[in-house]
Amino acid sequence: MANYFDIVRHVENYSASLNDIFHALADPTRRSVIARLGSGAASIKELAEPFGLGLPSFLKHIKVLESSGLIASEKVGRVRTCKLRRGNLTAAEKWFDKQRAAWESRYKNLDNLLTTLKGEESES
């Protein structure tokens, strides 16, 4: 199936960032941080508060999020503030859009086939 080989090649081209993004999202603490940052920037202290994690453990999560490109952080004085990098979240969303489009076109094709078969049936 030539088509499938094309998919594989294409996926390999832009996979590094998607690997990092999906890996970052495979954790409930990190997803909560992303959800929180969706409503505006926040300090590390504020972000860490509800988790009952030690700061070093929490900072590991922040590091994974930052290296995936999903968030950026900046230190001003003693306060490090994080914000969402919305565009990179959109990259992952687009992967889902693509899968849905393929799925929907498959069903459209099945529909067309059924319509054709029905037509042939009523002709005979």
Added chain:
Amino acid sequence: MANYFDIVRHVENYSASLNDIFHALADPTRRSVIARLGSGAASIKELAEPFGLGLPSFLKHIKVLESSGLIASEKVGRVRTCKLRRGNLTAAEKWFDKQRAAWESRYKNLDNLLTTLKGEESES
């Protein structure tokens, strides 16, 4: 921030499956398999073909996909066939929809604030 605590609790409730789904998607081989199955069921042999992986390594990927709920497989005679479980892919899509909705409502609020401020300005 009470709201953020609510998010954290909510995310913990349904996080087990999302953890598995995002973990499954954090690999280019597994994403390619999902993309291929979007156009219909396929045998393990057919799915493995473009990767140049040994069968045991490839089967590990299939196992991760299956235990995440993203695919199901069935053996008939000597052939194991895989198919997409579309509903579980949708669960992950919904997570993104939620983030986008929160983001958009944030911008709507900023817009409203700007409109209010402009109104006050022209009154003074």
